[in-house]
Amino acid sequence: MKVIINPGHSTTDPGVMGPTGLYEHDAVTTVAQVLQEALHERRIESEILVQPGGNPQWALNHLMEQVNARQSEVDIFISLHCAADKQREAYGTRVLYLEDSEESKLLAENIQKHFPRTLWSGVQPSQEYILQQARFPAVVIEIDHITNPEVEMLMSLPAWQEKVADNIVNGIFDFIGPQDIRLFIDGQEIYSDPVPQLVYGDVMVPVRLLAEALGATVEWDSERRILSIYTHRTSEEEEPSETPALSEASQA
Numbered sequence: 056m057k058v059i060i061n062p063g064h065s066t067t068d069p070g071v072m073g074p075t076g077l078y079e080h081d082a083v084t085t086v087a088q089v090l091q092e093a094l095h096e097r098r099i100e101s102e103i104l105v106q107p108g109g110n111p112q113w114a115l116n117h118l119m120e121q122v123n124a125r126q127s128e129v130d131i132f133i134s135l136h137c138a139a140d141k142q143r144e145a146y147g148t149r150v151l152y153l154e155d156s157e158e159s160k161l162l163a164e165n166i167q168k169h170f171p172r173t174l175w176s177g178v179q180p181s182q183e184y185i186l187q188q189a190r191f192p193a194v195v196i197e198i199d200h201i202t203n204p205e206v207e208m209l210m211s212l213p214a215w216q217e218k219v220a221d222n223i224v225n226g227i228f229d230f231i232g233p234q235d236i237r238l239f240i241d242g243q244e245i246y247s248d249p250v251p252q253l254v255y256g257d258v259m260v261p262v263r264l265l266a267e268a269l270g271a272t273v274e275w276d277s278e279r280r281i282l283s284i285y286t287h288r289t290s291e292e293e294e295p296s297e298t299p300a301l302s303e304a305s306q307a
């Protein structure tokens with residue numbers, strides 16, 4: 056499970072500027088970092104990809120080539136932007152999805168539902184270039200309206216940034232659903248609690264459950280924090296000499 060986070064715009068094309076001078080690119084860059092931390096806490100791998108400076112269309116091309124080159128590793132693509140409105144009081148989060156893509160729409164709806172409803176919030180079909188180019192579920196999240204002075208002020212507050220990040224993470228979890236990985240040993244299903252989970256590309260299973268199912272014995276020394284697995288293979292083959300040597304070693 057891997058999420059690509061793209062803070063929209065770049066240093067040479069910083070996007071919309073709020074009433075007191077906060078640039079969209081700076082606002083979403085901070086949120087991207089907070090989002091990455093929040094995903095990490097929930098054991099979801101992510102990568103922040105920023106488009107290079109220079110001609111915006113060339114930069115977006117370059118970005119999407121980079122993203123699509125990693126197609127096999129990537130599950131979700133999220134581009135962060137700010138909404139802008141002529142009505143200064145406008146506030147709320149908008150999530151854009153690729154028109155005609157059910158997956159993209161589902162991802163957008165799952166994320167949007169964690170944000171407060173306002174007159175200006177909602178999900179919206181879009182033909183944005185990056186959504187068209189992405190080869191996996193992708194959305195553009197307009198985290199809020201930078202043109203609203205109150206919102207612009209909130210955007211600098213860590214508590215607000217963390218809330219936004221949490222809402223997005225919860226939406227991602229709703230979208231991917233329970234990660235119901237089933238474990239079989241020699242064709243027989245082994246039930247694990249907690250259930251096996253995909254973490255950074257590896258399936259994690261409680262070690263005691265797995266070792267005991269394979270006929271081994273597990274010892275956990277909580278003081279020294281040592282986990283020992285005994286397969287009984289060596290002791291059966293070399294019982295006379297191995298046993299005393301082992302006990303000597305543990306006394307030392």
Ligand SMILES: [Zn+2]
Binds near residue numbers: 071137
């Ligand atoms: Zn933007």
